[in-house]
Amino acid sequence: MRAAAALTACTALVAGCGGDPAPDWGYPELGKGLRSLSRAVDGACGRTETPESCAEDLDRLTAPTERAFAQVLEHELLDVGTVAAMNELDRARELRVAAAEEARSRQDPHHLPLARAVAAEKLAYQRLLDELERLRTAPPPGDGTDPV
Numbered sequence: 001m002r003a004a005a006a007l008t009a010c011t012a013l014v015a016g017c018g019g020d021p022a023p024d025w026g027y028p029e030l031g032k033g034l035r036s037l038s039r040a041v042d043g044a045c046g047r048t049e050t051p052e053s054c055a056e057d058l059d060r061l062t063a064p065t066e067r068a069f070a071q072v073l074e075h076e077l078l079d080v081g082t083v084a085a086m087n088e089l090d091r092a093r094e095l096r097v098a099a100a101e102e103a104r105s106r107q108d109p110h111h112l113p114l115a116r117a118v119a120a121e122k123l124a125y126q127r128l129l130d131e132l133e134r135l136r137t138a139p140p141p142g143d144g145t146d147p148v
Contacts, residue, residue, distance in 0.1 A: 030071040030136050034129060037064045041125045050109040051118045055100050058093075058121055065089070065125075068132055077135045085124070085131040092117070092124040 040061055045054035069086065072078055096117035103111035 027071070027075055027077075027136050030068065030075065030077075030132075033064065033068045033071055034132055034136065037061070037068050037125075038129050040064055041122065041129065044122065044125075045118065051111065051115040052100065052103055052109040054118045055096055055114065058096065058118065058125075061125065065128070072132060072135060079135065081131050082128075082135060085128040089121070089124040089128050092121040096121045 044057040044061060072082060096114070099111065099114040099117040103109065103114040
């Protein structure tokens with residue numbers, strides 16, 4: 001019984017008690033950047049009625065995304081999952097740009113392939129955010145949590 005209580009106490013100390021979802025190594029600046037990017041992604045396309053105007057909202061997300069990615073590089077957090085998420089976002093953006101050009105040439109602001117490409121890009125942004133948040137909250141290597 002004592003061993004279980006000691007284990008519970010140690011687990012609570014390691015996990016922290018502040019109610020903050022990110023532990024001490026949680027990279028506060030990256031957290032701030034990710035929250036800002038998340039709000040921007042959530043707000044993108046919210047006030048627009050056409051996929052064409054939504055695409056313009058998505059174009060504004062490039063700078064905050066690059067800032068967040070630069071912070072990941074600065075903290076040396078890059079891994080295969082993050083690279084895959086960035087590649088997925090790049091592919092989705094390329095498809096959306098091509099669909100936007102086609103919509104402009106057809107003079108159709110409600111072009112269905114553009115609407116699909118916009119939705120795919122928003123999903124790619126969400127996956128990237130999830131991946132970056134996973135990196136931000138994962139314990140750094142060698143912090144004592146590695147299996148024995």
